[in-house]
Amino acid sequence: MTATTWRALLKEKHQLSLRLFLLLNAVSAGFSMVSPSVNTQRFTLPVIILLVLSLSCLLWQWGSKKQLININAVSLIIGLLWAWHIYIKASAMPAIDLNFLIIALLAILFIGSISFINNIQAFFAACLPVTTMILWLDQGAHWPRVLYSVALPGFGITVQHIIQKRNDNFTRRLMDKLLEEKETLTDLSMLDPLTGLYNRRGFRNRLDTILGLDAGQHFVLLLDIDHFKAYNDNYGHSMGDQALTRVSAAIRDAVRSRDIVTRYGGEEFMVLLTDIDAERAIQTAERIRQRVYDLNIPHLFNDTDTHVTLSIGIAALEQQNIEEALRESDTALYQAKRQGRNSIFVSEALFSTRA
Numbered sequence: 001m002t003a004t005t006w007r008a009l010l011k012e013k014h015q016l017s018l019r020l021f022l023l024l025n026a027v028s029a030g031f032s033m034v035s036p037s038v039n040t041q042r043f044t045l046p047v048i049i050l051l052v053l054s055l056s057c058l059l060w061q062w063g064s065k066k067q068l069i070n071i072n073a074v075s076l077i078i079g080l081l082w083a084w085h086i087y088i089k090a091s092a093m094p095a096i097d098l099n100f101l102i103i104a105l106l107a108i109l110f111i112g113s114i115s116f117i118n119n120i121q122a123f124f125a126a127c128l129p130v131t132t133m134i135l136w137l138d139q140g141a142h143w144p145r146v147l148y149s150v151a152l153p154g155f156g157i158t159v160q161h162i163i164q165k166r167n168d169n170f171t172r173r174l175m176d177k178l179l180e181e182k183e184t185l186t187d188l189s190m191l192d193p194l195t196g197l198y199n200r201r202g203f204r205n206r207l208d209t210i211l212g213l214d215a216g217q218h219f220v221l222l223l224d225i226d227h228f229k230a231y232n233d234n235y236g237h238s239m240g241d242q243a244l245t246r247v248s249a250a251i252r253d254a255v256r257s258r259d260i261v262t263r264y265g266g267e268e269f270m271v272l273l274t275d276i277d278a279e280r281a282i283q284t285a286e287r288i289r290q291r292v293y294d295l296n297i298p299h300l301f302n303d304t305d306t307h308v309t310l311s312i313g314i315a316a317l318e319q320q321n322i323e324e325a326l327r328e329s330d331t332a333l334y335q336a337k338r339q340g341r342n343s344i345f346v347s348e349a350l351f352s353t354r355a
């Protein structure tokens with residue numbers, strides 16, 4: 001879930017309360033025509049509009065769920081229609097019937113408060129026109145009772161609104177935090193825990209981005225620590241881990257930040273040199289080899305030297321074919337091992353490209 005889907009869900013929740021509001025108003029408008037509390041002016045224009053409007057909005061929302069209706073505007077229009085309806089009925093009476101006014105007020109307060117328990121603006125938009133009309137028709141004779149009837153649910157809804165806002169904020173913060181953690185976990189799943197370099201998954205992820213940019217020529221370097229089994233067997237696995245960590249850091253330091261350094265296997269690394277020519281790629285490979293040698297990690301069981309050393313195979317990445325480039329660099333690495341280790345071998349295919 002993202003912050004956008006969260007906001008969409010909140011809007012959807014409000015639209016649900018609007019549907020309830022429309023439904024109750026349609027029922028109420030129908031009822032006031034069929035069985036009115038006062039038998040004058042059953043079919044007023046506003047109550048007919050009210051019925052048609054409520055049903056149309058309901059049907060429209062049903063049909064196109066993505067189209068959101070402005071809740072406050074609809075509530076205000078419906079409140080005004082009810083006020084107009086009350087005015088027409090009251091005008092037709094020989095004398096103002098207080099019971100009629102109270103029932104009319106309670107009806108809209110009831111509909112407003114159960115529909116908009118969490119939406120204070122919509123509640124007042126629906127109830128204020130009716131309240132004002134009743135106060136005016138009653139000429140203020142019972143204003144404390146009328147205002148009390150509105151203030152009581154109004155206060156309850158305000159408190160509920162504040163609590164709900166705080167809950168929503170809390171949930172949103174919690175969701176942001178979870179999304180952040182999810183991103184961190186995704187990042188971690190792309191890194192090798194021992195060396196902090198990319199693992200194969202991280203490499204694939206970065207590769208897709210780089211190939212998408214299609215900037216210049218790229219080269220694949222496959223690097224393997226020489227006689228590392230002998231190192232582990234003689235110095236222990238923990239010293240082996242330390243050596244791996246130091247070698248990883250040396251490789252990382254020897255290349256540019258835009259190059260991708262990956263722990264490709266146990267003591268095997270892969271570097272993708274991006275947007276570079278063949279000459280510089282070979283120079284970079286040589287720099288890596290020298291940096292690792294200069295670490296001076298003693299390895300008395302290395303047949304070729306007394307230090308930890310690396311062998312490197314290089315191949316060009318042609319036509320975005322990473323599998324082919326890896327195959328060629330692996331062959332080149334094999335040759336580097338065969339020619340005595342602590343050395344670099346350039347893929348024959350690359351030689352022919354350069355010739």
Ligand SMILES: Nc1nc2c(ncn2[C@@H]2O[C@H](COP(=O)(O)OP(=O)(O)OP(=O)(O)O)[C@@H](O)[C@H]2O)c(=O)[nH]1
Nearest residue numbers: 224225226227228229230232237238240241266267
């Ligand atoms: N300490 C440690 N050792 C590892 C790790 N991953 C792989 N290794 C060791 O790396 C060694 C690799 O040995 P081999 O594949 O036989 O190669 P090598 O001894 O380096 O010989 P050449 O590659 O031919 O020079 C094995 O002993 C593995 O146990 C690791 O995470 N930590």
